[in-house]
Amino acid sequence: MFPRSSGILLHLSSLPGPYGIGSMGKEARHFVDFLHKAGERYWQLLPLVPPGEGASPYMSPSSAAGNPLFIDLEELVEMELLTWADLETCRYQAPDCVDYEWVMEHHYALLQKAYANATPELMEKAMAFAEEQKDWLPNYALFRAAHDYFGVPLADWPDEAFKQRKPEALEKYKKMLEKEIGGYIFNQYLFFQQWNRLKAYANARNVSVIGDIPFYVSPDSVDVWCAPHLFRVDPATMKADFVAGVPADMFSATGQYWGNPLYDWDAHAAEDYRWWCNRIRHTNAFYDVIRIDHFRGFHTYWEIPAEAESALEGKWCPGPRMALLDAIRENVPEAEFIAEDLGDIDENAYKFIVSTGLPGMRVLCDAFNDIFGSSAFLPHHCVPGAVMYTGTHDTPTFVQWYMDLADDQQRDFFNRYTRMHYGDSIHWTALSTALSSICALCMAPLQDVLGLGADARMNAPGTMGPQNWSWRVRMEALNDQVARGLHELNSLYGRL
8 A cells, every 4th residue: 555645647748848748858857856845756657658549658559668759859969969959940839738740750850860870889788778678679679660661550561471470571671671670779778768867866856656557559569560369360460350448438428449459368378477467567667656557457348349330339358357467466576556447347347456455546526426425436435545536637627627517516516525615726625635535645637736627638538639648737837836735735634
């Protein structure tokens, strides 16, 4: 169980900075200092993997790689890989959101230039890093280089021998794409060097890092390419007949069709869940605590025909349950977890999640939808082992819920429950209510700390568009006044 404490959810992409997207540079260290001043002991991030379709970090081409867009470009100037004049081409005056198309075009161009300017000594270090990470990095770099070369998703690659990973085809493309492969290795070397220093900076200031691990992987990923037998895909075509999603829920009356390939759990069991254990071990090196997204999938998962018109055509199927969790605990005993147990959870799934002993989640902005007071998310219904959130990356901000989505009865219930009076601050009232709960750990998205509305929502599940994953905070919002206010609440509710 966590010590009585609190933290803030903010993805790296949402940090301020002059280059169109947050990075692992000085703005990230400033945010760590802000957390330290505020008495916050946890920083929660979304997956740090490269984004996939729709800029989603939950649909990545790799479950192991880091996102090169987070590399601090100014450090590359200090390393004499770029010049300050180079960085002028990457300045982008969009302090409130990320334009991913622009950022990818300009950042990748500078990263290629940095790679071209790398000294032999630096490349030697990068290749030594690739050898240290030989269980994933060489395959990842080859996959990405080939993906760029073909220009189409994995399932549509025209070279069948390479798609099937025939040895002679692998050697052919390794030689043909040697320079491009080196670039992807170099970017990962830079990413991991910077991330390890940033995490050490946070830990030295008594800030631990919570990171997300997506339950599924992308169909267009190196994970599927290298181990198709572990997924329910046709190894000849890399296409799936059934895919992942969820049934109707609070976000969508027609469910959510995610499109990820499902796991072949029998194949995983035959290998003692080695792939999953390696994945957890690698992820655990990134973070101090891992939040397992869609933990319900351990118990049962939603199987949707790939050609279905909606997710409602799916059905629940049994997952690996305790066999997978026991294997993880045996092989990575040092890992600490939070189970994301939200969504459609029936009685059997709930009993399973409780039986694991892992801390689950309680979300305050969903607690007042039931005006009769029976929600398990209400603070007086919580348990110490759960983690209280004011909201998540998928929910509306608390102010958005209160102002735009709640009806009069729900708002009245919130006002009466929290004893909020006219003129009181909605978001500070919500924060106080969450922090006062019996839950040992309380987390809040930075949007809820700042009292922001609908335009600051991070993601709306079941939707696509530039509004998702793009919100950014301005530097002036991370000020001492906000930090003092949080520190006072953490002190008041025994969370320092």
